[in-house]
Amino acid sequence: MATPVLQIIVASTRPGRVGLPVAQWVRKAAEKHGGFTVELVDLAELNLPFMDEPNHPRLKQYVHEHTKRWSAQVDRADAFVFVMPEYNHGYTAPLKNAIDFLAQEWANKPVGIVSYGGVSAGTRAVTTLDPVLNAVRLRPAAAAVHIPFVAQFLSEERVIEPSEVMSASAEALLVELEVLARSCRQLRTKPAQS
Template identity: 80%
Template sequence: MTKPLLQIVVASTRPGRVGLPVAQWFQKVADKHAGFAVELVDLAAVDLPLMNEPNHPRLRQYVHEHTRRWSAQVDRADAFVFVMPEYNHGYTAPLKNAIDYLSQEWANKPVGLVSYGGVSAGTRAVTTLDPVLNAVKLRPAGANVHIPLVTQFLTEERTIAPNDVMSAAAQALMVELEVLAHTLKPLRKKS
C-alpha cells in the first residue's frame, strides 16, 4: 500500500527567511512519523507570478505552464503543512497567491499550520488564513505548531533546535494529519 503524500509548503520567499529551517525541522519530524511520503515544497522555487490566469480556477482551464505544473504538484498531495511567518498580523502574499491559483486541487485535503514569529508565534496570521482555507475546502487540523520568538531556536548552522513543547505539538499534528488524510480520502475525486 502506498503511503499518502504530505507536502510541507514553505510560505516565505524572502532572502534570509527562517521558514526554510523551520520546514526542514518539521520534515524530519514527518519523516520520523513515517505515516506519509514527505515532500518539501518551497514557494520561492515554485516562483509563481501574481495570479495571471484568465479563467476562474474552479474550471481548471489553465493557459500557463507554471499553473499546470503547480496544479499537478498540489493535485498529487493528500495533505499539507503550511510553514508560515506572520507579516503585519497576516500571512504572506506568496501563500495567498499560491492558494488562489487553484481550487479543486485543494478540496477535502487536510492542512496543518506551523506558524512562527515574535511573541504572538504567528497566531494572528493563522486566524486570518482560516477563511481562505475554508473557501477552497482545505480542512484545517486542530493540532497546529506555533513557535514564538523563533530566532531563539535557530542555531548557528541555521537549523532549528526545538523545545519539548514544539516537538510534542509537531508529533500531535502528524498524528492528526494522518487520521484526517485517510478519513477525507473518500471525499476526494481524482481527475
C-alpha cells in the first residue's frame, strides 16, 4: 500500500499569524513520524476567492481553474491536519470557504486538529467546526493538539519550541491519523453495492 499523503492546512491568513510556525512544527513532527508523504498547504498562498462556483460542489462540475486546482490537491490527500486559531470563539472564514468549495474530495478521509490561542487553546473554535467536518464526511481523529497561550512557545526566530505535552500529543495524533488514513482508503476504493 502506498504511503499516505498528509496535508497540513494552515487556516489563518492574516499578516503576522502564528499559524505558519505552528504548521511548520507539525510538518517536522510528521516527517519525523515517518508514516506519511507530508505536504504543507497554506490558505494564504492558495488565496481562494469566496465561493464563486455556480454548481453545487457535490456535482464536482467546477468551472473555475482555482477550484479545479484545489479539487485535485485535496483529492490526492489521504489525511489532513487543520492548524487553526480561534477568532471570536470560532474558526476562520478562509478555512470554512476552503472546505465549502468541495464535497466529494473530503469524504472518508481523516482529519486531525491542531488548535491554538489564548486560555482556551482554540477549543471553542474546534467545537464549532465539528458539524462542518461531519457534513462533508471528514473523519475527525479523537487525538488532537491544543496549544494554550501559543506565544509562549514562539521563539524570536518565529519557530515553535514545543513542550513535552505538545510533542506527545502531536505523536499520538499522527499515529491515529496513519491508522485511519490506511483504513479509510479502503472505504474510498470499495466498489459500490448494487
